[in-house]
Amino acid sequence: MFKIAKGDVFGLIRPLIDVHTLGILAFSQILEQCGIPAYIADEAPCKDLEALSRGEGGANLRSWLVNRGITLLGFSYRLNPDDALRLFGVLMAFLKREKILASEGGKIRAVFFSGLPSACEAALARYPRLAGVFKGDETPQETMEILGIPEDMMPSDSSLGAKYDLARRKFGEELVLRREYLALKPLDRSGYANYGLWGDRVTERISHGMANRLPPLMRVHAGPYAPDRKEAVAQFLDWTKRLARGGYLDILSIGSSQLSQSNFGESWEGKIDGGGVPIATREEYAEVWRAARPMLVRTYAGTKKVPALARMYEETIDIAWHALSFWWFNKMDGRGPNSVMDNLFEHFEAMACIASTGKPLEANVPHHFGFRGTDDLGYVTSGYLAAKAAKNFGIKTFILQIMLNTPKYTWGIQDLAKARALLRMVRSLEDPDFRVYLQPRGGLDYFSPDPEKAKAQLAAVTALMDDIEPKDSTSPQIIHVVSYSEALALADPDIMEESIKITRHGLAEYRRMKAQGLMEGIERNPDLAEREESLFHDARTMAAALEKSIPNPYSPQGFYAMLKVGAFPLPWLTSCKDEFPGANIPTRIIGGGMKAVDHEGKPLSLASRIDSITRRLQFEKI
Known part of the structure; x- marks a missing residue:
């Protein structure tokens, strides 16, 4: 089984026609939490990949792979399975021809494929040396297992969460x-x-x-x-x-x-x-x-x-x-x-x-x-x-x-x-x-x-x-x-x-097994109470701040103002983005949950978010 090593650099690429990017974003964040640099290809190498299928291009793709020092490459295409296999074949031929694969003297020592289930099966059949495939239904733990991430590289707070999820999966x-x-x-x-x-x-x-x-x-x-x-x-x-x-x-x-x-x-x-x-x-x-x-x-x-x-x-x-x-x-x-x-x-x-x-x-x-x-x-x-x-x-x-x-x-x-x-x-x-x-x-x-x-x-x-209310x-x-x-x-x-x-x-069955000691109760997880209390405190503080700063908050105008000033980050919003620029706050998966972050990917403090909302309320016309 393939194993990722410290020093590896992961590159993620998709043909530009495939707009399914949320999975790629989440995938890259899992890698980064494990200390593995992950680069998502921008428009130029993605366009180059499509150009290769027409017998053109290749320079931008090669430049991206080499300049980023990529040692592990992931290809994603979640549309037509036949097109996925054809485009992946073009990519593999390019990597071999340009001697970018480790087997040809290059740096890339593993390639992964992500697509619809039938495309994954076909890719494995045609390229049996693939390091792994992703069908889109994997949990974070399963993703890390397929990638071959050693336990000592996994996020330090993931073991207890993974244990609970694995126990439920087995159940x-x-x-x-x-x-x-x-x-x-x-x-x-x-x-x-x-x-x-x-x-x-x-x-x-x-x-x-x-x-x-x-x-x-x-x-x-x-x-x-x-x-x-x-x-x-x-x-x-x-x-x-x-x-x-x-x-x-x-x-x-x-x-x-x-x-x-x-x-x-x-x-x-x-x-x-x-x-x-x-x-x-x-x-x-x-x-x-x-x-x-x-x-x-x-x-x-x-x-x-x-x-x-x-x-x-x-x-x-x-x-x-x-x-x-x-x-x-x-x-x-x-x-x-x-x-x-x-x-x-x-x-x-x-x-x-x-x-x-x-x-x-x-x-x-x-x-x-x-x-x-x-x-x-x-x-x-x-x-x-x-x-x-x-x-x-x-x-x-x-x-x-x-x-x-x-x-x-x-x-x-x-x-x-x-x-x-x-x-x-x-x-x-x-x-x-x-x-x-x-x-x-x-x-x-x-x-x-x-x-x-x-x-x-x-x-x-x-x-x-x-387990939401296990005692009731x-x-x-x-x-x-x-x-x-x-x-x-x-x-x-x-x-x-x-x-x-x-x-x-x-x-x-779950209740019976817990009562008989055949399933470990989640109440023993020391991380859960801390996470709950933190969210409860922050949500209560945020709600109180909105109630204090927005006139008549429980009204159409009040609810509109909450959205307008960024009370709820909406980074994946595709319509009305110009109407609600305050909601364009990046988020990312950190420690198994979604957190609002700054443009460097660092979590935003509650105080800074409330301050931003207060300032927007002073200047926005709502």
Whole structure:
């Protein structure tokens, strides 16, 4: 097996046409944490690589390799597998022809390949002497193992985190291998008034489950797409009936199409629709509710006319709870037509409407900041601010969704620290008129395209969920089950039900093994409490600073100002960057978590960030 040595220098290159750069950035940061200099090729050598495929160029590529003193080279191409193999072949031929490989007398002693799974297999078959391949589903620990990084070069604080992650990975692999989860039976959750009827409430179902020591409620997101709209709706109704008959699913989340969210009640002629079920009428929503008996039903908020759609969901599907994203699902992320400010006004108006119904609210907030590279402080702070806004507007029940594995390179102990810090802050708002329920989920880009590995990952992340509040057998109250096929194909009812079985069985087995001493409790990890306390303190300080410096902070204008002045770093934002220059703060993975850094890559202090926000508020026109 290949081993990296001190003194090695890593170069990372991709054809310019491939815009998938986030994985390369995270990869380079892992290397740098291990003390290995890593250089990402800029535009000139990347263009040269494409030119070589046309029989041109090569000088810029050679100059970059030689001048940087590169001894290890990584090639990445995550688009078409055939193109990946062709371009990689061009690169390998160039390295050999120019005598840059160590076997030819040059400096490069190892080459790595990153691409889609089929491309990785083909590359290994054609170039068996490759040092390693990366399919895109590797954990930081797996990445370091493939690279052959010696233990003494790994970050000093990684061993405890790696131990926890490896233990959960092994737990998941063994659980899936045994296949015992397949024998799991549906649960009977009846026995309280209104069960399965109009007026059934998620709060009642949770209370009934807690009183009868039942597992958490299971929620999945479902929404088939087909070119023919009516065919897609008919298929979804069939799926809904199958899931209702199966008895494993408690809460059906309708994965409505983009046009259902942005242009409901309008003509769709000439408009391009994305994935998801294209529900276009009130009657179709009502039909879903009827087909779903006895499941609870909910769906996405609209991306336009949000308050009106919230009222329509009440009237057609007796929506189990509403969800608002405040800063998101608008022009800033390309998910809706509203400007950020208009979106905030609509969401605050919708929140007042939701409060009048007595229904719970879920804030789809922290993970959307996480998708755009925010730091862990921004993740926790944004979630707390959304919860406090909900309380201020009269919401009585708040469902705290926590997406784990976001970004997927986060260590498990840091995920727990984030989740616990956020939960502590939101629970601090609880009183007789404000109740919080926890709803964790796996990350969207966490799962492997290999179905068996993905099943094991699902069991492993379920264990992580249980460790958020390990001393509370009633927590979490809801689990949003991300189906194991997330990275491979759209989940159908069979896959959804198998994913629920893995989740339920994984939760029960993990608790049993911990009780019997077969799994070491995470509470013994000395690093976890320190990480949690640090995040909790910093997020509380940041929230207090924003409340003090921004007039009427829990308002559309207040939330807009927070974004404008850089309360939440968004280095990966692709739209509206000119509108929010204050959010253009670099972040990087440090110690298994995301931290805001200066332009030299050094972590920014909390005091300096608050000072920057205060100064921006003095000069920005908001």
